[in-house]
Amino acid sequence: MTMNRRSFMKLMGAATGVGLAGVPYLSSAAEILPKKGRRVVVVGAGFGGSIVAKYIRMTDPTIEVVLIDREKKFIACPFSNLVIGGFRTLEENTITHDKLAANHGVKLVFDEVTAIDTAAKKVVVSGGTIAYDRLVLSPGIDFRFEEIEGYDPVKTPEIMPHAWKAGPQTLLLKKQLESMKDGGTVVLTVPPTPFRCPPGPYERINMIAFYLKNHKPNSKIIAWDANEDIVSKAGLFRKGWTKHYGYDAKDSSKGMISYHNNSKLTKIDMKAMTVDNGVESVHGDVINVIPQQKAGLIAHKAGVVGEDKKWCPVNQVTFESTLAKDVHVIGDACSAAPMPKSGYSANSQAKVCALNVVQLMNGQDLIPPSHVNVCYSYITDKEAVTVSAVYKEAGGKTIAVPNSGGVSPDLSELEAIYGKSWIKNILTEMSS
Ligand SMILES: Cc1cc2nc3c(=O)[nH]c(=O)nc-3n(C[C@H](O)[C@H](O)[C@H](O)COP(=O)(O)OP(=O)(O)OC[C@H]3O[C@@H](n4cnc5c(N)ncnc54)[C@H](O)[C@@H]3O)c2cc1C
Missing domain, CATH: 3.50.50.60 (FAD/NAD(P)-binding domain)
Structure with a gap:
């Protein structure tokens, strides 16, 4: 009904x-x-x-x-x-x-x-x-928009899309990348944890890099992460960036991705197209601000x-x-x-x-709970990595069952295939 x-x-x-x-x-x-x-x-x-x-x-x-x-x-x-x-x-x-x-x-x-x-x-x-x-x-x-100075909840997402709720925001970010000149700069900001999908911002970096490598290879991505380090699958993401996008942790001028930890966005300027972390201000041709949640x-x-x-x-x-x-x-x-x-x-x-x-x-x-989680992240169209764990309740808290999960041993073509079947299954379960 x-x-x-x-x-x-x-x-x-x-x-x-x-x-x-x-x-x-x-x-x-x-x-x-x-x-x-x-x-x-x-x-x-x-x-x-x-x-x-x-x-x-x-x-x-x-x-x-x-x-x-x-x-x-x-x-x-x-x-x-x-x-x-x-x-x-x-x-x-x-x-x-x-x-x-x-x-x-x-x-x-x-x-x-x-x-x-x-x-x-x-x-x-x-x-x-x-x-x-x-x-x-x-x-x-x-979103906790109010924690970013200069952020207008209505206007800013139209200029600096978050694309953290899939739909028109996703397409807007894609369109902005398509309209950007080759040699342009994309800025992406990662909020402090906890946020929806811990590996999501880093997969976003991969997917922007993948698009740019294929269509605008002279472009650059500057990623500001409010956290101490990549919050999920850090080693695998770095490996993927190095293998496919020329990342060099010691020299951010090299390669397509320039990653900065402990770099929390505090202020934006929609007219100047800049972001500020209290120490420096950078300009982006495309700016993907993922706000606190x-x-x-x-x-x-x-x-x-x-x-x-x-x-x-x-x-x-x-x-x-x-x-x-x-x-x-x-x-x-x-x-x-x-x-x-x-x-x-x-x-x-x-x-x-x-x-x-x-x-x-x-x-x-x-009934005592037993939970499972697996998160797939794509590095390219053909390679992906995962993190997984099993959880249970103990003493009123949810805990990860020791040795129940882990991350992929390496970048993997098989994981990319399994990922497609995961999304198909979970969406089918939700709609049938
Ligand atoms: C870029 C990105 C990539 C991600 N990748 C993965 C991944 O690979 N694997 C994974 O497991 N997770 C991933 N996630 C996380 C995943 O999307 C969320 O964790 C998941 O959607 C949470 O489910 P939910 O039911 O809490 O909320 P949602 O799935 O967002 O559902 C909330 C629903 O509530 C409705 N709603 C809200 N308020 C109201 C209201 N007042 N009245 C009526 N309706 C209302 C909304 O319209 C919406 O349909 C990703 C997230 C992002 C942003």
Whole structure:
């Protein structure tokens, strides 16, 4: 069953929609999709949300599941760097959720969730409210734009794209590279951890370098990393840069990539096209600013973000918020370190969360979690590297199981082939 904003408004009648904007507590607002039995509402139909919705229905079909996303089509970030490299299309990264409805009876709602009343157990969409017994939030990330002087949340991404939410931003960055002269300078800034996809910025460097090597070989990439070192697969990335892009750690004037650690972006100037780290200012013909991150805004509005004002603390077995009863948070938005903020982590957390939500709703014992994560990063179109680990809960914390994973022994053509099958499988699982 699919409902959109128009059908909601039809159901409600126009009068009931009046006066909803900006009202945080809406117990009196129109209830849409009246709740008849037990219900879980899921906010966000990305890597975490689509899977938790599907697995709750697969585990206990007597529980109604309502899955809400503002977008009808989901565009995946994993492998979106390859679009910038020029050997994948954004369409290949795009899925819909119709089959979650057809095959599993998930009720789809396409609307913006504007508020959550955790006391009344209702979420607010543009058409009214939807009641829940349990709520799962998987809203991904939003940005801490305010930490960069001169950054305008609306204008800056149009000039200095982040491309950290796949879609038009990805295509804009690609277009800017295509329009740049041969011999131009691309500047890329990496935010402090934790951020969505630890190896992602370095794969982005590879993919920009791959494009430039093939089309604008006299160009240069300056990478400013706010962190002490490359935060994931450092040795393998350096090896790839040296092998394919002439990187020289001792002499940044050589090769295509000039990498600088402990170099945190503090200020930008959109007119001058410069970035500043408090020590120096550099000009870029193309500037890819990846801002600092936090849990998706709706998690902040729901009051489930911790004292750090960034991420959501959760019970590591159930992913239930430690701040709001019957609200679970999974994916990038939750704190589950040492698990990285990745699509695969979100998928794994979603399955654990789904099982334990069903156990809780049926008064059964909780199931101890076992998670897995693998992150593929492409060095060129033909070579990739991975990092992987298995995680479990111990003493209330998530830990990496000793000796359970590691990184690829070398740059590998096989990993590049396996990676393509990983993305196909995970996107198929989310959309079938
Ligand atoms: C360049 C790049 C490369 C990456 N590569 C990899 C990789 O190779 N492997 C990997 O595992 N991970 C990778 N990732 C990380 C991965 O994309 C994220 O970790 C993953 O998307 C997190 O899943 P999520 O469910 O938390 O959020 P998302 O998948 O972002 O889903 C969030 C959903 O919530 C919706 N939403 C948010 N707020 C609202 C609201 N208020 N109302 C309605 N809907 C809302 C959004 O529209 C969105 O559909 C990469 C990320 C980037 C940026």
